[in-house]
Amino acid sequence: MVIIITQDNFEKEIAQATKPVVLDIYATWCGPCQQMKPVFEKLAQEMGDQYIFASINVDEARELAIRYGVTSIPTFVFVKGGQIKGKEVGFIGKDSLKEKIKTYLG
16 A cells, blocks of 8 residues: 655655665656556555555655655655655656665665
């Protein structure tokens, strides 16, 4: 399951997360973002027991996108223990994204 992150639930869902977090920062008007959506959802189904999968819409939570230094979308941010462990930008294939998750978050 992918959690939709807003300014209101960020603290509870991300800042206080007990599992590592994979963030998908996107926009509805972004073509590559829309291509990544099913890939991200599939990985959430496969790896959701180990990681939290969450999405931030840049148009609805601009402050959070700024907080993570997002300059292009889609951006994937890997967070563990409240710290950013890595960041990837652009379309990433499912297997590559899975490897990035394991590399950054263990």
